[in-house]
Amino acid sequence: MIGIYAHFTIQPGKQTEFEAFMTEFMTKVKATEPGVTVYQLCKNAKAEDEYFMLELYADQAAFDAHGKTEHMAALGGTIGEFLAQPPKILRGPAVF
């Protein structure tokens, strides 16, 4: 199992638009990628412009496949419209 943590700081006032965009994106991932077992965006309760994404992949194959999907290719080109700075991302194997 592989875990990802991604932290997003978005541009002021883009919360509603960003949440709608990411909701559509999460829906696609959940509907088409059974090996992605967790894919959940949360809003930082202490900072209006911050979000964090929790992701778990069943195995390396599921992780690799996710990176090659059409929706991930499209994401790269569009998520930047919302971000105030590059995302911070951590990746690593699950313990246990």
Added chain:
Amino acid sequence: MIGIYAHFTIQPGKQTEFEAFMTEFMTKVKATEPGVTVYQLCKNAKAEDEYFMLELYADQAAFDAHGKTEHMAALGGTIGEFLAQPPKILRGPAVF
């Protein structure tokens, strides 16, 4: 649904002991708290002494109940033995 991200930097050389401790802890949470839907420690692939925890709670009641368990009370007193610095924790509601 509520999400938590926790980031741990541990003391040098304590990886094996920390992983064993956290594995036992995760096992208890998964076995006794059905409202905790995700509770997964991962190891940062890029830093030997860093770990991150991904957590999802079904609702506020599950989150509140988790904080009042015996195992959480015990954790506060023991996890400090492994940490090099206080954990960084983010909390917030799930989007969608």
